[in-house]
Amino acid sequence: MNKKTQLIAIDLIIAVTIFVFIIVITIFPLWNIYEVKLNERVDKTKMELKSFQVADKLIKTPGIPNGWETLEDEDGIISLGLAMRNKEILKEKSEKFTQLSEETIKTKLKIKEYNFYFLLKDLNNNEIGSRGSIPQNPKTVFSIKDYVLYNDNGVKQDAVMEIKIWK
Secondary structure (H helix, E strand, C coil), X not given: CCHXXXXXXXXXXXXXXXXXXXXXXXXXXXXXXXXXXXXXXXHHHHHHHHHHHHHHHHHHCXXXXXXXXHCCCHHHCCEECCEEECCEEEHHHHHHHHHCCHHHHHHHCCCCCCEEEEEEEECCXXXXXXXXXXXXXXXXXXXXXXXXXXXXXXXXXXXXXXXEEEC
């Protein structure tokens, strides 16, 4: 090979190396931004799914064991549920639920990494029971509201159950 060809080849290799270096420097930060946004979206989706699961569990299941509200020891509760039947909440279960520690509730509902607020109110907006803390300027809150039947020792009234979950 002559010197001119070698010089052109070296110039080409240097130019390609610089070009690849510039592309990598440009794309790397963009990839990190995309990855952060993707991870945020995955976290939001998980939180949204957990909100639906918690709401369903509370208003559609009686909990395990079936008479968990009569237990003295919170450790005996396997799973929380407020329903006698689908969307019919028993007064005894909702009262016991609002007396449980927040840590017990979070553990039994499998939401330890989140904060929560539970509210049960009648259709006149009178509070029947609540537990947790009201979110103060969180980045993302998922709120689920559902109409339920509140059974107060056989006297049934329409009510609204609301659960909020946030980080």
